[in-house]
Amino acid sequence: MDKLLIQGGVPLAGEIRVSGAKNAALPLMCAALLTEDELTLSNVPHLRDVSTMVRLLSQMGVEVSLDDRLGLSLRAARLSNPTAPYELVKTMRASILVLGPLVARCGEARVSLPGGCAIGTRPVDLHIKGLEALGAEISVEQGYISAKAKRLKGARLVMDLVTVTGTENLMMAACLAEGTTVIENAAREPEVADLAQCLTAMGARIRGAGSDVVTVDGVARLRGASHRIMADRIETGTFLAAAAATGGSVTLHGANPGTLEAVLEKLRESGAEVRAGDGTIALAMRDRPRGVNVRTAPYPAFPTDMQAQLMALDAIADGTGVITETIFENRFMHALEMQRLGADIEISGNTAVVHGVRQLQGANVMATDLRASASLVIAGLVAEGETRIDRIYHLDRGYECIEEKLAQLGARIRRVT
Ligand code: EPZ
Numbered sequence: 001m002d003k004l005l006i007q008g009g010v011p012l013a014g015e016i017r018v019s020g021a022k023n024a025a026l027p028l029m030c031a032a033l034l035t036e037d038e039l040t041l042s043n044v045p046h047l048r049d050v051s052t053m054v055r056l057l058s059q060m061g062v063e064v065s066l067d068d069r070l071g072l073s074l075r076a077a078r079l080s081n082p083t084a085p086y087e088l089v090k091t092m093r094a095s096i097l098v099l100g101p102l103v104a105r106c107g108e109a110r111v112s113l114p115g116g117c118a119i120g121t122r123p124v125d126l127h128i129k130g131l132e133a134l135g136a137e138i139s140v141e142q143g144y145i146s147a148k149a150k151r152l153k154g155a156r157l158v159m160d161l162v163t164v165t166g167t168e169n170l171m172m173a174a175c176l177a178e179g180t181t182v183i184e185n186a187a188r189e190p191e192v193a194d195l196a197q198c199l200t201a202m203g204a205r206i207r208g209a210g211s212d213v214v215t216v217d218g219v220a221r222l223r224g225a226s227h228r229i230m231a232d233r234i235e236t237g238t239f240l241a242a243a244a245a246t247g248g249s250v251t252l253h254g255a256n257p258g259t260l261e262a263v264l265e266k267l268r269e270s271g272a273e274v275r276a277g278d279g280t281i282a283l284a285m286r287d288r289p290r291g292v293n294v295r296t297a298p299y300p301a302f303p304t305d306m307q308a309q310l311m312a313l314d315a316i317a318d319g320t321g322v323i324t325e326t327i328f329e330n331r332f333m334h335a336l337e338m339q340r341l342g343a344d345i346e347i348s349g350n351t352a353v354v355h356g357v358r359q360l361q362g363a364n365v366m367a368t369d370l371r372a373s374a375s376l377v378i379a380g381l382v383a384e385g386e387t388r389i390d391r392i393y394h395l396d397r398g399y400e401c402i403e404e405k406l407a408q409l410g411a412r413i414r415r416v417t
Pocket of ligand 1: 094122125
């Protein structure tokens with residue numbers, strides 16, 4: 001199994017390009033299920049999860065191909081098998097995003113329950129509840145969700161809590177429903193708005209995406225379209241946090257500063273100089289970072305997917321940072337691994353108190369989930385000596401060519417099998 005070896009102590013410097021967003025690409029690929037025409041996606045991040053989604057859609061009958069610019073062409077002319085099997089779903093929870101489009105387009109779907117996850121229980125009850133409110137008959141047997149509906153009917157949905165893929169699933173289903181659907185307490189994440197933009201190009205009638213009330217007037221059919229996937233705000237934030245932690249100076253191209261304001265604010269609070277331009281973000285950290293407090297919450301607040309990376313920054317900062325995780329109940333696994341590198345972190349419930357230390361020491365650590373592995377990469381870049389990170393397949397799920405990009409910024413990093 002691949003591992004990463006990092007020789008720490010080098011301030012990151014230089015320029016790189018940000019990739020397309022994983023958490024936008026996955027729902028956008030599922031949108032192809034809503035039409036028999038071709039959907040073409042550009043700025044596609046070539047990640048493990050994107051390959052898994054290609055396999056999932058292909059086994060349903062979707063024709064998927066890569067164009068010469070590594071864009072994706074998807075055509076769901078005939079869906080012979082509206083099923084998402086356990087073998088694929090267990091490797092990628094986002095597979096649940098096929099449920100809404102399949103039942104809306106085919107009138108039936110059979111999707112494996114995603115099961116447990118390292119960062120929390122992560123149920124999909126709100127996806128099911130929302131589809132039932134749209135008129136789907138749903139049963140759960142032998143670990144599979146079976147959904148049936150002649151044609152979904154528009155309804156007013158008040159979400160018990162903010163769910164990103166729940167909002168995306170229901171918004172997609174509502175596009176082909178009869179009548180109007182209103183989703184209240186909807187997720188406002190930029191990936192939801194990016195999906196709505198593509199659906200609108202396909203002929204959907206959506207208002208309010210990006211706000212907490214989304215209205216969808218259903219139509220009889222959708223057509224093909226072309227869409228450029230938004231920049232990955234979490235990959236952007238990860239590289240900026242790495243630059244800040246190593247005392248570096250970097251410029252990121254192809255970024256969208258407007259989608260990660262809360263993160264840029266925290267980096268400024270830690271003492272970084274951050275300059276946001278049109279499509280670029282430059283960051284320089286000249287002194288030792290200051291400890292910052294972080295509380296995760298739905299967008300536009302501080303994203304839970306950047307919590308671990310900020311913890312790595314606080315671990316070597318001057319002072320103390322208090323980190324409160326309000327979205328997932330088990331998202332501090334990285335703290336235990338960082339303690340192996342000499343970090344001073346106390347955990348109590350959903351709060352971690354990080355007492356910054358002057359120096360971390362390289363050691364062997366293990367990645368437990370995608371963002372935890374990114375935080376260990378940052379800690380390894382700062383630590384004295386060599387850090388070895390095991391189980392980096394987690395990293396490959398969400399970061400495109402991370403070690404090549406870091407090496408471009410001067411990092412001493414390599415992958416070994
Ligand atoms: C999306 O997951 C992202 N994944 C996650 O990114 C991200 O951490 C999360 O949103 C929060 O921002 C994708 O977009 C593919 P939620 P999602 O439904 O939609 C509870 C990464 O690192 N909940 O918004 O699955 C749930 O347990 C990943 O890239 C229910 O109780 O998250 C959680 O506590 C990790 N019932 C909260 O809501 C439901 O039916 C928010 O989860 C649905 C969710």
